[in-house]
Amino acid sequence: MKEKRYELIKHYILQKNHVTLKELEDEFNVSMNTIRRDVNKILEDSRFEKVYGGVSVKKNTLVNFEDRNIENKEIKKGIAKAAADLIQPHDLIYIDSGTTTKYILDYLDDDIDISIITNSLDVIVKAEKFKNIPIFLIGHVFKKSTRSFVGVESDELTAKYNISKAFMAATAVSMQSGLMNSDVMEYEIKKQAIEKANNVFLLADAEKFDKSTLLTYASLKDIDCMITNKHFNEEYNEFFAENNIKTIETTP
Incomplete structure (x- = not known):
């Protein structure tokens, strides 16, 4: 279940390009502590970077269609x-x-x-x-x-x-x-x-x-x-x- 949530959160961030931790908390209906742990794990993926108050997709990570x-x-x-x-x-x-x-x-x-x-x-x-x-x-x-x-x-x-x-x-x-x-x-x-x-x-x-x-x-x-x-x-x-x-x- 946890691994599936990681993937869904990654997909959400990729779609939005930038999200706040509060936005993730509301979207996935879990506690802020859980979101912080999830984000720390997600940041191991080189496509993402931590920014003030949230997470962003690094520039040039994905090219649009x-x-x-x-x-x-x-x-x-x-x-x-x-x-x-x-x-x-x-x-x-x-x-x-x-x-x-x-x-x-x-x-x-x-x-x-x-x-x-x-x-x-x-x-x-x-x-x-x-x-x-x-x-x-x-x-x-x-x-x-x-x-x-x-x-x-x-x-x-x-x-x-x-x-x-x-x-x-x-x-x-x-x-x-x-x-x-x-x-x-x-x-x-x-x-x-x-x-x-x-x-x-x-x-x-x-x-x-x-x-x-x-x-x-x-x-x-x-x-x-x-x-x-x-x-x-x-x-x-x-x-x-x-x-x-x-x-x-x-x-x-």
């Missing part, structure tokens, strides 16, 4: 193109919400016959022009900051849909912490997609690696293929070999 949309655009497109090359007619694919995954549809033939499951508004808009692509939307609440639909039942995706290929995004990636994202509401969707898919492809540019963020939605061992512009060191290559993970290294 709109800025991430612009960063490394050509690199992201190159990764998306490599992912698109893996899609075959009659595939039933899940396309995750993300600033790289949204470009996949730019590289598909206009008459390709596939089905798409997604929670991404950008993917829905792009898929609309394809005459042979039915779109299955998941998520009941629209989140403007990430242009995605969130909020699913605990088994909504796994119970209803078959997924041949899942093309996943992550805010951060590492061997130790796996595939990470910073949004509690998107966590369940990503987790279910990984569990249901026959093949899992991670699209991640080099800037995402060996960093950390709020939540781990899957182990790195859970993916089948890594698509990235990163050139991996021996430790990563050994990990991929041991876990039968294919790597596709792209250029812009």
